[in-house]
Amino acid sequence: MEKIEFLENDFQLASQDFSQEDASHLAANSFWKDAWKRFTDNKGAVVALWVIVIIIAIAIIAPMLSSYKYDEVFTNKQSLPPRIPGLEKIGIFTGISNGVNKYESLNILNEYHYFGTDVLGRDLWVRVWSGTQISLQIAFIAVLIDICFGMVYGLISGYFGGKVDTIMQRFVEIVNSIPSLVILVLLLVVMSPSLTTIIIALMLTGWIGMSRVTRAQVLKVKxxxxILASKTLGSSHLYIIFKDILPNIFGQIIIMSMFSIPSAIFYEAFLAFVGLGLPVPMASLGTLINTGFKSILVSPFMTIIPVVVLAILMLSFNLLADGLRDAFDPKMKDM
Incomplete structure (x- = not known):
């Protein structure tokens, strides 16, 4: 057979300089950069984030700029319909209800109440945004309670298992077996209705759902x-829990935290029904809806306006939760 001999110049690179291309190919992004890129690619989540930011900004700024106070009563301006300058010229929010312009009948054509007034004549524009502040405070406190109590409790219970898990889960079952109404009645006996009372009510039972979801995810991941490789290398329990397990269940924790926000707001509305809600004249979106529902046939705007604000908030938080879940889930990196 003929012997084939390869010379030095038989094989040449198609391009002589691959240094820049190789460097860009090998450059690795951090976890947070990858998460941010995946989040910004989700247009629905980005829009939802901006909607939440805008609502928070309006809730802070609107009561400060208004000449009315949330607890200021005007008995001569009861149940005025919404009236907005500019829009009234095109037949929208004209202040007319049942064919009667109440602003004209009261000779207050120079006044505008963007969301109308309630049965006591209080400006609903200020009360809705002040109530949004309080509802958001309750919601974010509920998230902190979920993370500080529920997530940590579930991580410890699921990771160590055995007797530790058995004892911790029996405690959860005992607490969860007590009806919420009984706990609320006991709180009502020893405490007066206030924001602090609502926070304590959330701390007693609000973290149980998060702890169970976290425990279930830990049992699946561990x-x-x-995880076995990390244990073999001698990693500590604390390192494995917070560096190996937590990032892999973070997406589920985020979505649960976002779901706890509407749950906390509705829970506050339930407390208002049993007399453990915010004291008068303070208001939240839940109490405004409850109060407006009593007059829904006469003045439907008292219920519709806070319901619309609440619905936009709920939809935005759900879309944001989906975006954060996809962004923080390591399994989404290569998809």
């Missing part, structure tokens, strides 16, 4: 090979 049996995987990378």
């Amino acid at each position: 049996e995987q090979e990378f």
